[in-house]
Amino acid sequence: TVMARGVSKIYHMGDEEIPALDGVDVTIRTGEYISIMGPSGSGKTTLFNVIGALIKPTEGSVFIDEIDVAQLDANELAWLRCRKIGYIFQAYNIVKVMTALENVTLPMLFAGVPADEAQDRAVEILDRVGLGDRILHTPKELSGGQQQRVAIARAFANRPAIILADEPTANLDLKTGEDIIHLMKEMNAERGVTVVCATHDHKMLDISDRIVWMEDGQIKKIADRDEV
Amino acid sequence: TVMARGVSKIYHMGDEEIPALDGVDVTIRTGEYISIMGPSGSGKTTLFNVIGALIKPTEGSVFIDEIDVAQLDANELAWLRCRKIGYIFQAYNIVKVMTALENVTLPMLFAGVPADEAQDRAVEILDRVGLGDRILHTPKELSGGQQQRVAIARAFANRPAIILADEPTANLDLKTGEDIIHLMKEMNAERGVTVVCATHDHKMLDISDRIVWMEDGQIKKIADRDEV
Numbered sequence: 506t507v508m509a510r511g512v513s514k515i516y517h518m519g520d521e522e523i524p525a526l527d528g529v530d531v532t533i534r535t536g537e538y539i540s541i542m543g544p545s546g547s548g549k550t551t552l553f554n555v556i557g558a559l560i561k562p563t564e565g566s567v568f569i570d571e572i573d574v575a576q577l578d579a580n581e582l583a584w585l586r587c588r589k590i591g592y593i594f595q596a597y598n599i600v601k602v603m604t605a606l607e608n609v610t611l612p613m614l615f616a617g618v619p620a621d622e623a624q625d626r627a628v629e630i631l632d633r634v635g636l637g638d639r640i641l642h643t644p645k646e647l648s649g650g651q652q653q654r655v656a657i658a659r660a661f662a663n664r665p666a667i668i669l670a671d672e673p674t675a676n677l678d679l680k681t682g683e684d685i686i687h688l689m690k691e692m693n694a695e696r697g698v699t700v701v702c703a704t705h706d707h708k709m710l711d712i713s714d715r716i717v718w719m720e721d722g723q724i725k726k727i728a729d730r731d732e733v
Numbered sequence: 734t735v736m737a738r739g740v741s742k743i744y745h746m747g748d749e750e751i752p753a754l755d756g757v758d759v760t761i762r763t764g765e766y767i768s769i770m771g772p773s774g775s776g777k778t779t780l781f782n783v784i785g786a787l788i789k790p791t792e793g794s795v796f797i798d799e800i801d802v803a804q805l806d807a808n809e810l811a812w813l814r815c816r817k818i819g820y821i822f823q824a825y826n827i828v829k830v831m832t833a834l835e836n837v838t839l840p841m842l843f844a845g846v847p848a849d850e851a852q853d854r855a856v857e858i859l860d861r862v863g864l865g866d867r868i869l870h871t872p873k874e875l876s877g878g879q880q881q882r883v884a885i886a887r888a889f890a891n892r893p894a895i896i897l898a899d900e901p902t903a904n905l906d907l908k909t910g911e912d913i914i915h916l917m918k919e920m921n922a923e924r925g926v927t928v929v930c931a932t933h934d935h936k937m938l939d940i941s942d943r944i945v946w947m948e949d950g951q952i953k954k955i956a957d958r959d960e961v
């Protein structure tokens with residue numbers, strides 16, 4: 506389970522206070538596929554950053570499988586982010602000086618996977634997202650949607666228990682977007698990967714177990730798929 | 734008019750040749766709203782870069798109002814890119830060390846607009862895209878969709894004759910995306926701005942005069958809206 510309890514995040518700019526998150530409570534069940542929707546600026550990325558233990562909340566707590574992430578030391582946090590959670594960033598954050606193949610093998614090498622096995626798995630997942638003929642391209646030799654797919658492939662590389670996907674289909678056409686959604690649903694259904702997806706893409710609704718709506722840093726509504 | 738005639742772009746990687754554009758012919762009429770759709774990797778951004786005179790084609794020519802852009806000197810090209818064309822980049826390319834306000838005023842200052850007038854216009858256009866309360870935020874203090882809207886506002890700042898919008902609604906929710914499409918349609922209808930939009934967003938189809946489909950670096954089909 507991934508649980509956010511009473512999570513708030515306030516940014517300070519001079520005298521101004523910006524409540525990016527305002528009292529968020531949500532429990533994501535193990536193996537669930539949950540989509541988070543809401544207007545631009547409503548707090549989806551900030552919630553992901555808090556859940557993924559990348560930033561500290563101003564108030565409240567995050568529990569991952571009942572462990573309070575605020576109690577983890579640097580090594581434990583690093584393990585969490587490297588092995589347990591796969592993060593697909595909204596701006597991709599792929600390494601500009603590395604090829605697609607290097608970008609995807611890197612987290613596996615950090616996790617101690619032997620180099621040749623890491624390369625085989627990287628080639629397989631890159632092929633799976635339609636980049637089989639682009640593995641030696643660096644980001645500037647890739648289109649926007651291809652860069653996005655490198656970020657997606659990289660997140661799945663270490664077979665994490667939890668995927669945080671921040672708008673993973675934003676730069677993809679309908680068909681390619683459906684392929685990616687299909688891949689994530691398959692990971693979820695066949696391997697029990699918990700998928701948390703921030704998205705503006707209404708195609709995502711049909712395959713989500715639950716849908717969360719956010720607005721102004723708050724959760725307004727959570728619904729089961731069949732209620733929607 | 735914006736005309737691409739026999740435009741090809743071939744990238745070389747070692748011995749490999751990648752035909753990003755392969756014999757593209759299209760004439761965009763003055764004041765038209767034209768959408769370009771196609772799979773990720775099909776050549777939309779590359780076509781924009783050639784049309785916007787940011788890269789040279791391997792073969793073929795681009796004519797903007799009957800002027801061959803290959804014949805322009807550095808000053809003329811700079812003027813074209815600063816005053817005539819407004820480019821909304823797929824990756825935004827906004828300046829990270831500047832606020833939203835500074836990012837939007839910058840092209841106006843380059844164009845010789847007095848600083849106070851530039852500021853007034855910047856505030857107005859930022860308010861129009863829903864960022865009125867974010868004008869002093871730098872990119873890292875903005876959400877993905879907010880950064881995209883800074884890029885949009887910046888492109889309109891100098892009241893260009895032609896807007897090249899590369900997936901301008903990719904990171905926007907339905908409502909915000911509709912507001913932006915509405916803004917661009919209004920610029921087109923009321924001010925005669927020629928809008929060329931690369932998009933995966935099917936909401937864009939209803940307001941386009943024509944739609945171009947690309948695949949593998951080629952134009953497969955061009956249709957009028959009512960044929961679609």
Ligand SMILES: Nc1ncnc2c1ncn2[C@@H]1O[C@H](COP(=O)(O)OP(=O)(O)OP(=O)(O)O)[C@@H](O)[C@H]1O
Pocket residue numbers: 516517518523524525543544545546547548549550551552595867870873874875876877878879904905906
């Ligand atoms: N470092 C910061 N300082 C000040 N305000 C910030 C900062 N980071 C984010 N914000 C604000 O917090 C709010 C939430 O941002 P967040 O990135 O979580 O939104 P989002 O839901 O992911 O939006 P989008 O759909 O556009 O990606 C936004 O209004 C943003 O301007």
Ligand SMILES: Nc1ncnc2c1ncn2[C@@H]1O[C@H](COP(=O)(O)OP(=O)(O)OP(=O)(O)O)[C@@H](O)[C@H]1O
Pocket residue numbers: 639642645646647648649650651676677678744745746751752753771772773774775776777778779780823
């Ligand atoms: N510098 C480069 N070197 C080699 N190949 C490149 C380079 N730049 C682009 N490409 C390739 O050219 C093709 C077209 O790229 P382009 O960015 O125009 O696609 P696109 O239609 O904009 O895709 P998307 O919808 O994903 O943004 C892609 O297959 C890409 O891998």
Ligand SMILES: [Mg+2]
Pocket residue numbers: 549550551595671876877878
């Ligand atoms: Mg976001």
Ligand SMILES: [Mg+2]
Pocket residue numbers: 648649650777778779823899
């Ligand atoms: Mg593109």
